[in-house]
Amino acid sequence: MDQNFFNKVFATVKQIPIGKVATYGDIARLCGNKNMARQVGWALHSNPEPIITPCHRVVFSNGNLAKGFAFGGISVQADLLRHEGVEVINNAVDLKKYRWEI
Numbered sequence: 689m690d691q692n693f694f695n696k697v698f699a700t701v702k703q704i705p706i707g708k709v710a711t712y713g714d715i716a717r718l719c720g721n722k723n724m725a726r727q728v729g730w731a732l733h734s735n736p737e738p739i740i741t742p743c744h745r746v747v748f749s750n751g752n753l754a755k756g757f758a759f760g761g762i763s764v765q766a767d768l769l770r771h772e773g774v775e776v777i778n779n780a781v782d783l784k785k786y787r788w789e790i
Contacts, residue, residue: 693731696719701745709745709751709781713725715728774786
């Protein structure tokens with residue numbers, strides 16, 4: 689996979705404010721290719737700095753959390769988001785309320 693794209697993903701995800709989320713598609717678009725949402729997921733799954741690069745703030749386009757969250761599973765992602773003030777209900781967030789306005 690393109691390490692340059694991965695680095696763009698990591699840099700973009702670092703910009704998501706506490707208390708906000710972005711979708712995989714949002715990140716792909718910001719990195720220059722709206723069709724690479726799946727590759728954003730691959731990049732975040734290999735995130736070398738999970739605390740510094742807050743990949744827990746990236747969710748699916750319907751607001752659902754990632755069942756395969758690489759750093760502890762869906763319950764850890766939910767807990768991290770709740771700790772930042774994001775309401776998680778049935779493993780999903782309300783994008784109208786919490787989506788990062790880019």
